[in-house]
Amino acid sequence: MLQCQRCLEDVAVGVRSHSRFRLVPAGEEWGDQDLDDDSYEALELEGLLDVRTLIEDEVLLSLPAIALHEQCSPPGAGADADVAKPSPFAELGRLKQGK
Ligand SMILES: [Zn+2]
Numbered sequence: 491m492l493q494c495q496r497c498l499e500d501v502a503v504g505v506r507s508h509s510r511f512r513l514v515p516a517g518e519e520w521g522d523q524d525l526d527d528d529s530y531e532a533l534e535l536e537g538l539l540d541v542r543t544l545i546e547d548e549v550l551l552s553l554p555a556i557a558l559h560e561q562c563s564p565p566g567a568g569a570d571a572d573v574a575k576p577s578p579f580a581e582l583g584r585l586k587q588g589k
Pocket residue numbers: 494495496497498499501558559561562563
């Protein structure tokens with residue numbers, strides 16, 4: 491769940507991520523192909539792999555910078571708000587003045 495940047499309500503965001511890792515035990519030489527091959531990421535491993543943290547990092551990297559519902563309205567944009575809707579430029583001027 492993220493916050494929709496338009497209506498500020500919760501929005502469910504699906505994440506699909508495919509990642510390949512090559513685990514390199516700490517202290518072991520990294521082959522040159524580990525640095526050249528972009529099809530996987532080489533990870534130095536000290537002790538056990540923390541899969542939970544690894545997945546969390548991958549999910550965070552996969553999240554969109556801005557979450558929006560496909561269709562929603564800004565807060566307060568009901569039927570009567572449409573009548574007195576300020577022009578976008580007036581709104582921008584207001585924001586610029588910091589009011
Ligand atoms: Zn929304």
